[in-house]
Amino acid sequence: MKTNPVSEKLKSMLPWAGLALLLGVFAVAALRVARPAGAAGDGREVIRIAHWQLEAGIRQGIDAAARAYEAMHPGVRIEQILVPERVYPTWLTTRLIGGTAPEIIELAPNYDAARVTRFFRPLGAEVDAANPYNAGTALEGLPWRNTFVDGLASGYHEELSDYYGVGPFTGSRALYYNKRLLRELTGAESPPADYAELERVLARLEEWNARRGVRVTGFAMHRASATALFNDLLAAQLQRLGTELAPGTGLPVGREEFYAARLAGRWDFSRAELRAALENLRELSVFFPPGFAQLGREDATLAFVQGRALFFYSGTWDATNLAAQAEFPVGVTRAITPGREHPRFGAGVLGPLASEDRSGSPAFSVTRDTARAERAIDFLRFLTSEPGNRIFAAASGWMPSVLGVPGPEGLEELMVKGEGYPRGPSLLGGADTNLVFSRHLSRLTGPAGGVDAFLEGFEAEASVAMRRDLERSVKGAAEGVRRDDVAIAAGRVLAGLGEGGAVERRAETQNEREAWARALAEELARTR
Amino acid sequence: MGSMGMLGAAAAGMAGPAVEQAEAWRRLAAGEAAAAAADFARGEGREARVGRAAALLAAQPRTAATLERARTLLEGVVEEQLHDDWAVMAEYLLARWHQAHALQPDPAEGERRLLALLEARAGHPWADAAAPKLAIAWFAAERDAAEFARREERFAEILERVRDPAARRDARLVWADAALRLGPDHARALPHFRALAEEAEALRPSLRARVLFQVAESAAALGLGEEAVEGWRRFAREFPHDARAGEARRRAEEMISR
Structure with missing residues (x-):
């Protein structure tokens, strides 16, 4: 075989070149290490x-x-x-x-x-x-x-x-929309004023799709945004039930109290408002892309900016991204959930959800x-x-975090204002309950599905799952209480040196949580 | 106890750490139980033994042997009959050991020890810390109104002798929340929530908000319209961006229009 002398020479130099490169990298690293921590090259x-x-x-x-x-x-x-x-x-x-x-x-x-x-x-x-x-x-x-x-x-x-x-x-949560497409459907760029109008827009989209033989979905959705939307629908439609379950505070119960109330037989899945909420989920899911529960945030973003969906249910954090990527003007409004005047989905609603999503x-x-x-x-x-x-x-x-600082143009409506009604409890949130819900979801949202088909499988398993979720909460609280006992004891000793941080407030939190866990554990034992 | 400890004792009303143990306590406060246990094991004296026991309570993994070692150390400090601050702290931790730390907790034994501590060392900071724990044991899960009332009488006497305002507040909160679960019994709960609202500035923000709203709610349930309106207005004023602020304003307006 004929050899190339230049190539041979280069080959012989290769180990030295490698060594030189290594030394160079080492020198740069050494210089960086030698530089005082926290100081820039210019001494700042x-x-x-x-x-x-x-x-x-x-x-x-x-x-x-x-x-x-x-x-x-x-x-x-x-x-x-x-x-x-x-x-x-x-x-x-x-x-x-x-x-x-x-x-x-x-x-x-x-x-x-x-x-x-x-x-x-x-x-x-x-x-x-x-x-x-x-x-x-x-x-x-x-x-x-x-x-x-x-x-x-x-x-x-x-x-x-x-x-x-x-x-x-x-x-905070936000509903984005394709202004160009919305104008084509409704003749206007302003978002639906309420849920009934949203329903009408979605119906027009179906007709528009059929006329043109295309498939633009109502919502760009992914697993997390679908869960967030489900949670918001439930939070609105369970306001009344949630408040009934907490006569002491006059405010809707939280998730764990909601689960405990189920185990105590204080509500069940035959409640009209709960069935209405599930029916609401089913009707909306018709406008989601197929397989939405398997999609990620990037998939949903892409679908929206490519004009393959009319709405995108997300949060204010996506505003700049969507505006930068979409080739059409993007509008944004608050999440739209059925109001109490809605003939089918309004019975459990007290009023529009307060904007507190952080x-x-x-x-x-x-x-x-x-x-x-x-x-x-x-x-x-x-x-x-x-x-x-x-x-x-x-x-x-x-969106700014400081009082008095104006929000970006178009997002002013989404600023936290301390208005609206407290959220009702959600069916979702506990790990086991979420799992059971996900497992049966296709029986609610699938073509042949429905509320009865969903509940047939979900109802019995849900109670078991809720109990497991609550038991996990009690166990987690007990672990936290033990950990806090020691940290608080050390903090109290250190208070003698003027140290110890917010030990009183930590003890306050621990006592409140320990009392809550004790009451919940007793409730679980009573309903076993 | 080192000189720093003596200064600390004067400042906080109980023993502060000796200079040589301070770092170990800092580690323990920061959640570094293993390192703190090793530090305390190198130390000597009652403080080091209490510190080591406390560190063993947080050591992972939790084993019967580790927890037994913690208990033995604490009992040793108590049995020396020196009645100093470390003995009271050891008594408190022993009560907690039985209540919450043992692999097989014995709530009744924990409760007995808390009560004994509150009776024998009334006003001591570690006895004060036992008051909310006893409130949890007596009220948090009690659903029998007669038994609740019997315990209330006894607990009111105990609370009279608690000097630490934070411990008193915590005990009151447990008591008041339990009264709400009992029915709800707003007449029982409201005096406690009122007392907590008077010290609202000392409460962490989320609890402060809850207490202020509850004063209004319980007052409304008892037909005390004026107090309810003032309570809701105070809530909306102090927490204008809270998710409950709109509800508070609405309830105040509804009450006025009645």
Whole structure:
């Protein structure tokens, strides 16, 4: 075989090239390690902020607020670290355990109390004090926590009874629609005013599909958004029943009390409002894409932006993404559920649902061991001050979290207002009950399905599943109570040193939860 | 007890940690039970033994041997008859051991120990901490109105001697919530919710909201219209963005229009 001398020469150099590359990488790494932690190459103090909000707008919003902050504090640089949601929990755990975590971190939703106390700094004292960046605004002098539209409920850790984060934006459920298509169907771009009108629009869509021989679905749906919609329909239609089940408080019971009431025989599936809610689910699901329970968020987003669906049931967090990707104007409105005047689905409704959904509200926390905690907190103060949040909201197009800051154009209607009626309980939420519901769902939503077919299989299994869910809650509460016993005891001892954090509030939460679990355990024993 | 501990004792009304144990307590408060247990095992004295027992209660995995070791350590501290703060803390943890930590809890024994602690060491911070726990044992699951009433009389005497306002509030809340489950018995519950509302600033926000709404609701149920209206208005004023704010405003208006 004939050999190429140049190629041979290159081959002989390959090991040396590899070594040189290795040394180069090592030199760069060594330089990075040698650089003082938290210092930029230009000597500025660096505050890193890690989060998984890769949606359009968030990065730009934080960047804009960061640049404004840096202008006020020339010795500081704010850097963002964006991590995809799927790998975020693993990434975060590795960084926290390895002691290389950024100063500010968006709390992963699955972080339990033990990890939160271990890795993050409680902010109770800070949020009780005024935010100096609100000076000269209507919020001047108010405790920082009282300057948020949700009273900083999203940053409050119930189990730990302290504040562990603040967030620059809020989220609530939203119904997006394709304005162009809606105009074609109804002659107008304004969304349906109520549920009856929504039904009429969907009926027109069916006719439109038939005329054109196409298949545009009513809703772009995926597994999670379908569950959220089911929950909202149930929350509206079970308001009256939920309130009846709680004569002491006059407010609808929560999920666990709802399950316990079922086991005690205080309601059953023959209740008209419950059957109506299921019928409502069935009727709406006709307008979902086939196999919606197996679809992911990306599938539903794609279907909507490609014009394959009229509506998309999601949250305010999708507003910027949808506007950026869709080739048609996107409209948005509140979730539409049947009102009490609806002839078939209104009997259990008290009124429109209060806007309290905080499922999209983040908590940005400060790592416990960072040496730059004060600077990190100071940046968070600015980011969630009236002027800082205004900059964030204007640059991001996301819903602001601070009182008095205007919402982005088109989303004003979705701002939390403290109006409406409290949500009724949901049938869904317990892991076992959800599983049974999912297993029988096709008997409700399938072509030959119906409420009776669904209940035939679901009803008997549901009671067993609800009991298992409640037993798990009691067990979880007992574990939490034991863990708290020790942490509270240590906190009380440390109070002698002026330390110990919010030990009284933690004991308050523990006592409340322990009493609740004791009552529930007794109820379960009584109904066995 | 080290000098820092003595200073702490003066500040908090009970023993603070000795300097050499402070870090172990900090670890325990942060949920690092294994590390704290190892730290306490290296220490000496009654504080180290109570600390180690507390750490063993949180150690994973929970085993009979670990829990028995915790109990033995606590009993040892109590049996030395020194009657110091560590002995009272050990008595409290022993009551909790029987109630909640043992693999086979003995609620009756836990309840007996809590009551004994409240009677023998009334006003001590660890005895005060026992008051809400006894309230849970006596009221949380009680559905017999006569038995409830009998216990109420006795518990009212006990609560009189509790000095810690936080413990008193917690006990009242358990008592009031139990009264609501009993019927609901608003007449029994309202005085407690009123007392809690007077100290509302001390409650965590979610509980403060619940208490304020409940004062109005129970007052309305008892025909105390003026108090109900004022309660709902206070709720809507203090929690204007809460999901219950609209409901509070509506109920106040309805009550006025009646």
